[in-house]
Amino acid sequence: MPNSRHVLPDPDGGWRIEKPDADRASAKTDTQAAAIARAREIVHNDGGGEVVIHGVDGKIRAKDTIAPGNDPYPPARLSVDAVGVANRQAGSALHRRGWLSRAGERRRPRSHLQAHGLSS
Structure with missing residues (x-):
């Protein structure tokens, strides 16, 4: 990696x-804790990189x-807005499929025949 620092034990x-x-x-x-903190600071100030x-x-x-x-494996980050949109989309999909009532309560799905009034 072009910008990296190694934290090593000093023989002295x-x-x-x-x-x-x-x-x-x-x-x-x-x-070692102080060396890690300083290495992170140096790498950050130098444009980012890796501390070994x-x-x-x-x-x-x-x-x-x-x-x-x-970072080759960055942590997944979702904004609060993205999570809210995903939850609303999932809720409306469940409502369309008959799994949620208008009040948001879960209910048993109806069969195709029940949905069209062909069965009791």
Whole structure:
């Protein structure tokens, strides 16, 4: 990824934030939490990208895409309006099919014959 930072344990103690192919660390902190927060800030200020978090053993523990980066699996987001429209559309479809009364109460669907007055 073009803009990324790695949060790694520092051999001298603490944690360091490195950009791939850089000669020196972008920052050093005492705690991993502070290093993660600083790495997110750096990536965000640089136009978005990915923060790769390594554990104490040096293995990758987690990855975090920072906006406006390109998350390959973004969380689904529906606006309140979209949810309301979907619910209204579903309700009207149920009403047309005879599953809802005009008052919005659920009712048993009528058969085709009952709907046309051909059966009791």
